[in-house]
Amino acid sequence: MHAAREIAAETGVDLMVLTPGSDLRYLVGYNAHPLERLTALAVPARGEAFLVVPRLEAPMVAASPAGSLGLDVLAWDETDDPFAMLAGAATARLGRAPGRVAVGARSWAEHALGVQCAVAGSELGLASPVIDRLRMVKSAAEVEELAVAGAAIDRVHAHMGEWLRVGRTEAEVGADIAAAILDEGHVSVDFVIVGSGPNGASPHHELSDRTIEAGDVVVVDLGGGIPTGYRSDCTRTYTVGGPPSADVAEWYAVLQAAQSASVAAVRPGVTAEAIDEAARTVIADAGWGEHFIHRTGHGIGLDTHEAPYIVAGNDIPLVPGMAFSVEPGIYLAGRCGARIEDIVVCTEDGVRVLNEGPRELVELPG
Secondary structure (H helix, E strand, O other): OHHHHHHHHHOOOOEEEEOOOHHHHHHHOOOOOOOOOOOEEEEEOOOOOEEEEEHHHHHHHHHOHHHHOOOEEEEEOOOOOHHHHHHHHHHHHHOOOOOEEEEOOOOOHHHHHHHHHHOOOOEEEEOHHHHHHHHOOOOHHHHHHHHHHHHHHHHHHHOHHHOOOOOOEHHHHHHHHHHHHHHOOOOEEEEEEEEEHHHHHOOOOOOOOOEOOOOOEEEEEEEEEOOOOOEOOEEEEEEEOOOOOHHHHHHHHHHHHHHHHHHHOOOOOOEHHHHHHHHHHHHHHOOOHHHOOOOOEEEOOOOOOEEEEEOOOOOOEOOOOOEEEEOOEEEEOOOEEEEOEEEEEEEOOEEEEOOOOOOOOEEEOO
16 A cells, blocks of 8 residues: 555655455455445545545444554445545645545546545546556465466366266356356356357357357356455367367467467566567468457456556566466357467566466367
């Protein structure tokens, strides 16, 4: 929290306001549920940070890690104006009204606008330039939490043959997978993608009632959260009830080479866009470039998608502790698709891959 204040001061932010979500949890350990009632951590450029919370939830703050930080907790009653309370306390600490206010990128609009209206004449911006500088470089403890999450989702993929079979629907397979994600140590299931046959050409396909057929190529992308809040995200591609056709095997080998090249490129000083380019070049040179339709990866931590983003135009250099996905894909509309995704961490001398299991096209019996 003190580091966040220092970065905020560097960027000219007078007041940072973070409502329930991963930013709040990251800074003070309070995993508050987002509601219409305002809960907010206020971090002024001068003076001590404080929490504004509904009085009925103040005991929850005290019971959380935030309760041991010595923060001022301003509890408001149902007839109070919490935005005015926040603005008044911030002004008192600063000695003037805040000029530049930064709010969390995923704050509800009614909360962000409520803060802006309460601080007359303020300029409203995002806190991302402040918080992202901290969150995208993981500590050793955070990396180990991501490793725990990755190992748990690997165990789910290892049992895919128990559920992914000819004659079952995507929805039936997805229900079994979701249960297994929880059984393997997650406390939440963020997404289960089972894209069979032509549905595999849609990267964010929702589960459907399509019945899996012999010879289908199936994209399975899974993720969730473990008790500490850190996330998993891993994609493997399977064939069911028979080997892949020769042309599928050919372009899948290209995808596998692209993913391997991208992972191998990870090291300190290399830019995020260079990691994207490493995968994209392999796919484009083989003639499949138009079928790789998304960025190569995204950061991961308390959110499944967070900075840094592995995409063309992002020239941020990698530093040890940055954790992100490497997940190129090839998608043939109306036919099938494939994706290979691992979570990796930039280390002092290269890369650590947090997922295991085969990256080949896995053949499952029908």
